[in-house]
Amino acid sequence: MEKNYIRRIMIQGTELIDIPKISDEEGRGNLSVIEKDSIPFKIKRVYYLYDVPSDAYRGGHAHKxxxxxxxxxxxxxxxxxxxxFEKTKVMLNKPNKGLLIKKGVWRELENFSSGAVCLVLASDVFDEEDYIRSYNDFKLFVGS
Incomplete structure (x- = not known):
């Protein structure tokens, strides 16, 4: 299996990464694999969001x-x-593309389609002290 991780920087502190897709020659579906060299951290927590109403949003925080x-x-x-310093919006809609969000980036998830499932791989376990939940505190944290 050839690994081809294509990375595109969205804004400083983020990257959109193509996860290799392995297509089955017999038409039985696709397979994508995330291994230790796929992302730049050891996975310590996995969680997922689902049944999010289309008019709701998640996130609204940054991490230290x-x-x-x-x-x-x-x-x-x-x-x-x-x-x-800069803002952008990224649409995630393919299971073989992932968005890397490094520390110090404010994120908000919105416009969930019906049946959307967001898988999150995190570099550490939950720690409330790591969260920046106020946008004003975030601006102070990044020095803008």
Whole structure:
């Protein structure tokens, strides 16, 4: 299996990464694999979001040290990214593409489609002290 991880920087502190897709020659579906060299951290926590109403949003915070890798396993959603100096919006809608969000990036997830599932791979276990939940505190943290 040839590994071809194509990475595109969205804004400083984030990357959109193509996860290799292995197609079955007999038409039995596709397989994608995330291994130790796929993302730049050891996975210490895995969780997923689902049944999110289309008018709701998730996130609304940044992390002091934690990095995350988000994948739309099913359906689609948008991720609004803000590093304190620039903003962008990324649509996640393919299970073989993931969004790496490093520490110090504010994120909001919105516009969930029906049946959307967001898988999150995190670099550490839950620690409330790592969260920055106020946007004003975030701006101070990044020095903007």
């Amino acid at each position: 040290d934690l990095s995350q890798f988000l994948i739309a396993l099913s359906g689609s959603f948008e991720v609004v990214l803000d590093n304190g």
